[in-house]
Amino acid sequence: MTKVGVAEKKHLFINGGNVKAADYAPLYSPYSGEKIAEIAMADEQLTKAAIQSAFDAFQVFSKMPAFERAAILEKVVVLLKERADQAAELIARESAKPISFAKGEVSRTIETYKFAAEEAKRIHGETIPFDAAPGGVGRTGYTLRKPIGVIGAITPFNFPMNLVAHKVGPAIAAGNTLVLKPASQTPLSALYIAELFKEAGLPDGVLNVVTGPGSVVGEAIIEDDRVQMITFTGSPEVGITIRDKAGLKKTTLELGSNAAVILDKDTNVEQVIDRCITGAFSNQGQVCISLQRIYAHEDVYDQFVQKFVEAARQLKIGDPLDSNTYISSLISMKETERALGWIEEAKQNGALIVAGGKLMDGILEPTVIVNVDPLQKVSCQEVFAPVVIINKVRSIEEAIAYVNESRYGLQAGVYTKNIDHALLASDTLEVGAVMINDIPTFRVDHMPYGGVKESGTGREGLKYAIEEMTELKLVVWNRGV
Known part of the structure; x- marks a missing residue:
């Protein structure tokens, strides 16, 4: 700098x-x-x-x-x-x-x-x-x-x-x-x-x-x-x-929130990777509607995790004034240490860190965690860091239940080509806004923006x-x- x-x-x-x-x-x-x-x-x-x-x-x-x-x-x-x-x-x-x-x-x-x-x-x-x-x-x-x-x-x-x-x-x-x-x-x-x-x-x-x-x-x-x-x-x-x-x-x-996206079984994984990377890691995940939780149908789960991890590992870490930098420092070392503590807690309780999870030159790497217990802080609280969890689900109904199992309700997204599933999600997700075929991080500045619950x-x-x-x-x- x-x-x-x-x-x-x-x-x-x-x-x-x-x-x-x-x-x-x-x-x-x-x-x-x-x-x-x-x-x-x-x-x-x-x-x-x-x-x-x-x-x-x-x-x-x-x-x-x-x-x-x-x-x-x-x-x-x-x-x-x-x-x-x-x-x-x-x-x-x-x-x-x-x-x-x-x-x-x-x-x-x-x-x-x-x-x-x-x-x-x-x-x-x-x-x-x-x-x-x-x-x-x-x-x-x-x-x-x-x-x-x-x-x-x-x-x-x-x-x-x-x-x-x-x-x-x-x-x-x-x-x-x-x-x-x-x-x-x-x-x-x-x-x-x-x-x-x-x-x-x-x-x-x-x-x-x-x-x-x-x-x-x-x-x-x-x-x-x-x-x-x-x-x-x-x-x-x-x-x-x-x-x-x-x-x-x-x-x-x-x-704030712990925003989630649902990937239905008909999701084209290649088409959604870049958007999900943007949602999870822009501004180091320090966004109220940052994509923190991903619930992927079992039919697309393995492919999505593989592609998402590959993309996350390509993100450049470094000086915020470098035009090529995608990930830089969190707002304070205190916040960095808190995020690391939450990652370690999830790991100690059976979660698997498949990307990141550690510091590079004082900067928290983009972190991807799978097999996360919903009660772990990285899932149920607002992590506000470049950390995203990916869990496997068997149906749209199961995914909706996981999304709603939260003290927050700001925005959520669902990728699906099934109109009935889209309507079900828009009707039953307990959030202020539902994004159909987009990430929950979508916002333009003249739209009504706000949430429910906490x-x-x-x-x-x-x-x-x-x-x-x-x-x-x-x-x-x-x-x-």
């Missing part, structure tokens, strides 16, 4: 400007260990100042016409297109995401803000036929969608630019203001986007970025009565805590996030007076 040089000191972004903190913490590259920045650590007072800034700005911004909000978002799209390579390198440095995937994330971020600009122009309600009830004769009613107020957004490390866009884009499109707390390992992307919004003409105070520990910054955002909604992407444990503390605040929680509440995707971030208001006219 090319050296950055002197680590830059990064301040808080409050009320449209840089604000210094009393303390700063070093930010290290997950891949090289080099110090790449000094990050401001906000205290409760500074967090509350950011909330006040957003609260004050809402009084003006909520009245800004939709076409002006859309124009700001469109300008961000233009600016980010111009600086796409710079933005991708920033993502790669702070998160160790291979540069090819980082460039893909920037492209998706551009799409997300473009969708947000479009949706800003079509936020509307509906007319209610009051004369459908005897007591409603002579009355006309309609609904409006009004911005909710200050939104507290807490984002993860794995898509540090696009998942910020999924909070910031719809919030601004709807006329809300924000206090954003990015993940501690990936604050640079969020601060970068805040500067782009300022350059695009976003009024001061609409977007505030507060870096620091979740126990301080996150707590202050969640508990402050001026914050009307919390939108969070992260672990179920933290999400459940947020929900419990949020009281009557609205919450949208995207909490995978969360609410939906993202620009139109659907705007619905979450607005209040429905009814207006009734009595025409008989």
